[in-house]
Amino acid sequence: MAAPSPIHGVVADFDSPDTLLDAVKAARAKGYTKMEAYTPFPIHGIDEAMGAKQSILGYIVLCGSVTGFTTAILLQWWTGSIVYPLVISGKPFFAFEFGFPIIFELTVLLSAFGAVFGMFGLNGLPRLNHPIFNYSGVAGSSDDRFLLVIEASDRNFEVTATRDFLASLGAEKLEVIEA
């Protein structure tokens, strides 16, 4: 007999955000920690219920802002007063007054890069394969279904016990998914 494939976890399929939220709370109360919800839109309060930490994206964006801000100042100062000083209408070679529009624009541009690419990085995107895609009803999670996966890496995880527990929470469909 072939060795059983490694298991990613048990997926429970709920029909509303409220039952999903209750299930998350119940699973936390039961001592599960490694879980993930898959939903068609963000569910208010689910991060608190899952005990997830705040997103650190803001700090990545801040790095982008600071880089953009300094780059714009250095660029305008260095080109205008060091490598290519040119008198135009008697204006100074560098001043914050005329430098401000470009300082502002580059700050915004690099902050936006930080926000978008930082979000991709934190979410591990692009990634086209993931065990959740092995679930037969995964398409529902971008339509009108609300999935909760308790992962096999959880120390309280035990296939049948976890499945029975999820069934008791009102899941309409249960499936063990391969890693």
Added chain:
Amino acid sequence: MANLTFDPKDVAQLSPSLVDGRPSLHDVTEAVSIHTEIETHRNWYIALAISGSVTLLLGSMLAYLIATGIGVWGNNNPVGWGWDITNFVFWIGIGHAGTLISAILFLFRQKWRTSINRFAEAMTLFAVACAGIYPLVHVGRPWRAYWLFPIPNADLNMWQNFRSPLLWDVFAVSTYATVSALFWYVGLIPDLATIRDRATTKLRHTIYGIASLGWRGSATHWKNYEKAYMILAGLSTPLVLSVHTIVSFDFAVSIIPGWHTTIFPPYFVAGAIFSGFAMVITLMVIARWVFKVEHLVTITHLENMNKVILATGTIVGYAYATEFFIAWYSGNEYEKYTFINRAMGPYAWAYWTMVSCNVISPQFFWFKKLRTSIPFMFVLSIFVNIGMWFERFVIIATSLHRDFLPSSWGYFRPTIVDILTFFGTFGLFITLFVFFTRFLPIIAVSEVKGMMIQAEHEKHYLPATTVSTEPVKVH
């Protein structure tokens, strides 16, 4: 004592319907995705053939211009900026409504934006694409356009003049285009995943799978996503205000009477939002009918946009009056002459077209009956678009055509190339829309669903007897 009981009509007033007919979540997915999945309609090919031909016309006009030189346009002394810059400002202004809807209304928690933001953001991108053509070809040698950017290169051996507002404009417009594209794409990712999950063929699944980057909608994903979306909205809000401010600096920083005024930045921003909302109305009235999403883009959405048109149109009218007042009050005779000449000189016809379209026509929206009438708002939105094009033309042509010395006075006449190029940009704009509406979800599916569920929860805070107790159908 005042009567404090609510009746259902009051509740409807408090929270007007943003989604009609109580569709289920699945119905929303279906309504929005279906037009990307059905077999291509014959009318789509007809629309593409027409708009595509006009785009080809644009291409040939640009090829002719680049091969010959910008002398094929009507630009000449003293009117060195003609239709090219008029059209540039016109298109970029239209884009501003998209960002306003997607960013500013998001920060103000205006739920009614959810049904229209995707469409309006697409409009922003396509309008900026049309706008970008003009300064690019106006430089005369577009193959040297990279000289505008601080890229070290051997053939230039110089650095850009950062003291020039024209260079600020390069940074402002390119940042705006980039950030708008990113914002739009980020918003699209979850919806592309929805279309991927509904795909029936391997090819569709692969294409939309790659486009959605493997989005899974996990709680972690949504957490970072919502943060990113919030930050992008926060960044886009000052950005959109800065872009038209900097565009107005192209004029205001010069010392030409009629341009050299401090009112330009707020006046340009208000005008941009005004024209952009008018364009959203024009397009949305057609799109909601063609794609049968009248229950998602309701009369409430349209009415709210008309209110914005009324407000910004009134600001624009006020700005026109202020300009005249300051021209008189400043005591500067050149300034005074420019404005009298604007209203009564050879371009008076353009000036009064602008005033009738921009100042008078939006005032009809004080009447609820008119601002909720689809045919009326459609016609009026076109008037506003015409008026706002004339505003830019009036600012540019009337300020330039009579130089300080009467010997260098002139009158700007567009050439056929000017006219066909402008006409061609509409072809490009529509063609991009034709592709967008065929392959991408035109309404932000995940946002509409989130709003429906949220609205359901909020109802619990209203007096129980006044609201329907029937829950949102999930299936």
